[in-house]
Amino acid sequence: MSRLRSWARALKRQALVVWFAARDPRTPLFPRLLALAVAAYALSPIDLIPDFIPVLGYLDDVILVPLGVWLVLRLVPEEVVADSRAKADAASERPVxxxxxxxxxxxxxxxxxxxxxxxxxxxxxxx
CATH class of the missing domain: 1.20.5 (Single alpha-helices involved in coiled-coils or other helix-helix interfaces)
Structure with a gap:
C-alpha cells in the first residue's frame, strides 16, 4: 500500500511539473495546450470515466494521466522541465x-x- 501511495504522490508532483511547464512562456504552443489539458485532467475531480465504475473508473487515472504526463515532458524543452520541477518541489513543501x-x-x-x-x-x- 505504501508503494501505491508513493506512486500517487510522484504522479501528483509530475502533474504539478506539467502545470508549471504549461504556464511557462518558453513552452511552445502545442505542448502548452497539451500540458494545460493534462494538468487540468490530472488535478480535476472530474474524470472521463467516473471512479465508481469498477476497474474502468481507475483505468484512466492509471493509464491516461501518466501517458499524458510522459508525452508533455517529452515535448517541453528540458530547461523548462527543470525549472518546473524546481517550482513543483517548492510548491509541494509549502504547509497545508x-x-x-x-x-x-x-x-x-x-x-x-x-x-x-x-x-x-x-x-x-x-x-
Whole structure:
C-alpha cells in the first residue's frame, strides 16, 4: 500500500511539473495546450470515466494521466522541465492549511444548504 501511495504522490508532483511547464512562456504552443489539458485532467475531480465504475473508473487515472504526463515532458524543452520541477518541489513543501480547507468545505456546505432550501420551497409551492 505504501508503494501505491508513493506512486500517487510522484504522479501528483509530475502533474504539478506539467502545470508549471504549461504556464511557462518558453513552452511552445502545442505542448502548452497539451500540458494545460493534462494538468487540468490530472488535478480535476472530474474524470472521463467516473471512479465508481469498477476497474474502468481507475483505468484512466492509471493509464491516461501518466501517458499524458510522459508525452508533455517529452515535448517541453528540458530547461523548462527543470525549472518546473524546481517550482513543483517548492510548491509541494509549502504547509497545508487545515483551517482554510475547513473554511472552504463550510462555504460549500452553506451554499448547498441554501440551494436545498430554495429548491424545497420552489418544489413545495409548485405542488
Amino acid at each position: 492549511s487545515r483551517a482554510m480547507a475547513v473554511a472552504i468545505v463550510a462555504i460549500w456546505a452553506i451554499a448547498l444548504a441554501a440551494l436545498g432550501v430554495w429548491a424545497w420551497r420552489m418544489f413545495r409551492h409548485a405542488i
